[in-house]
Amino acid sequence: MQDIIEIGWGQLALFSLILLIPVGIDRAFKLGLLAESAVSIARMIVQLALVGLYLEFLFELNSVWVNLAWLAVMLVVGSRAISRKAKLRSWRVSVPVFCGLSLGVLPLVGLMLFGLLQPSPWHHAQYLIPLAGMLLGNSLSANIVALQHLFGAFEQRELEYHGALSLGASPGYACFPFVQAAMRQSFAPILASMSATGLVTLPGMMTGQILGGTSPLLAIKYQLVIMLAIFVMLFVSVAVCLSLSVRSLLNDSGRLLVQRDA
Known part of the structure; x- marks a missing residue:
């Protein structure tokens, strides 16, 4: 090499x-x-x-407390970036986004550090920060797309939503099709990317490792770990974010408590 x-x-x-x-x-x-x-x-x-x-x-x-504090900063900044780009500047959105990112990234990073890579020490910044950064970075756009489509559905399919409410449906049940559509839209890019990876595209992490002198086969192993973790991260973070958002954004009568910025 x-x-x-x-x-x-x-x-x-x-x-x-x-x-x-x-x-x-x-x-x-x-x-x-x-x-x-x-x-x-x-x-x-x-x-x-x-x-x-x-x-x-x-x-x-390489301090455990400094590394964990930096991870917390990444989560806060990431959640704020998602709510801002989705034009939803409210704690009713930021909190569900933060919960979705946290429940997605923390177990996955823990699994990779304790169960797979096992660096010494476990909180080694060389592994903890880049792994968390890649997972969070790749989940931003999916969560933005999910929130935009969810709120777009409330605006574009308002009659359908209120019709379901008038027939006795709960707010969660009435907007469930909106959540489904938002999730499908947000997952479409990662599914397309994974199906083309290797033949059409060489992912950034793999390319960087190869340019850095790593064996291509070892780089592929790391890339597979990251791609699988990103895939799971997107599903968990978007599902949690949308589920909690629906609970936080709708009152008992089904009225939407937050409006998108103009």
């Missing part, structure tokens, strides 16, 4: 000139996304630089 090839800062700066391509596309199609894109890219650069420096410190310190 070839040694890791170093990327210089100058080379990285030159490579970033490819961003001129989406700038040209934005102007040609008059999308109006330049400002938002610039802010997103700037935030990504700053956040990755700071996280890179912090992770070096975190790996060196």
Whole structure:
């Protein structure tokens, strides 16, 4: 295997000139996304630089309490990002999202650390933080899609919902088809991705390990573990999030207590 090839800062700066391509596309199609894109890219650069420096410190310190505190921060920030992107800025949404992420990621990370990888110590930041980060990162979009479709159904199928209530259905039963449709929509991307993995796409973790000099077969094993964990994480987090959201967002008469931001 070839040694890791170093990327210089100058080379990285030159490579970033490819961003001129989406700038040209934005102007040609008059999308109006330049400002938002610039802010997103700037935030990504700053956040990755700071996280890179912090992770070096975190790996060196390797404190169980600091690692667990960082995991808690990841859960809080992730849940807030989901509710914000879904345009649902309310604790009635943020709490179910946080519960869904926690019940999805904590048992899976625990299983991988204690039952599969067994690093020493078990809370080693080199394993705990990246594993939790990959699971949480891949669950964000699914939860956003689920919440958007759930609230979209309340708006677009309002007559159907109120008709079921008028016939004596409970609020949970009346909106159950909305929950089903939201779950199917949120799971569609991961199902499509898994069916194409290996033939059409090489996942990021596997590619990164191979570029880092890891044996392709070992990289495949790690990728299989991550993909299976992500699949389970999505099902658990979305199911818990939607189930708790329905309980939190509807009163006894079936009225929706939270509206999406304009």
